[in-house]
Amino acid sequence: GAVVSQHPSWVICKSGTSVKIECRSLDFQATTMFWYRQFPKQSLMLMATSNEGSKATYEQGVEKDKFLINHASLTLSTLTVTSAHPEDSSFYICSGTSGRNRRFFGPGTRLTVL
């Protein structure tokens, strides 16, 4: 099956710093990428949807100035958590899709903010 990679897989940072997470579709072109966040023992919550070359659409309650999403190409999307705080500590997962029946998830990035 198709592969979506995320880098880094685990990051620890100090409060107030910014962290960039990369999501790459390795063997298909992802026309749309989604970013999810999962807190322990909770569901995956959609944060934003991005289409290549256009601005991301954020879900209600997600601060677009805090979670910067760039989808510059059909194979790469980045999520930057700006001025991270301990409450941003979570598991961030990206998903790339090239159609309704072709959606693949990355392995996730665990962010710990001290």
Place this chain on the structure above:
Amino acid sequence: DQQVKQNSPSLSVQEGRISILNCDYTNSMFDYFLWYKKYPAEGPTFLISISSIKDKNEDGRFTVFLNKSAKHLSLHIVPSQPGDSAVYFCAASELSGNEKLTFGTGTRLTIIP
């Protein structure tokens, strides 16, 4: 407002028996449903899906049943194997075509050898 609900946070099943995971939804606009399997610290992997025009879809040991009138779907795994132990999420999307998935809260399945 949890539009997709999995009311059983955990389930234990003996190896070789049938595992039945349930999912309920409230949004009548959902027309496509998926089940994902997830291991800790990994992304979800797709298992099986069903369109609202069907009431059953089968793929090997996995069968998904959809009851639209009850807004209920279930995943049957038979026979259950130790490797099936994981967290299972159901997800749903609308006809709008924006590919957005709404996930349930997950059910942790443990297969007892």
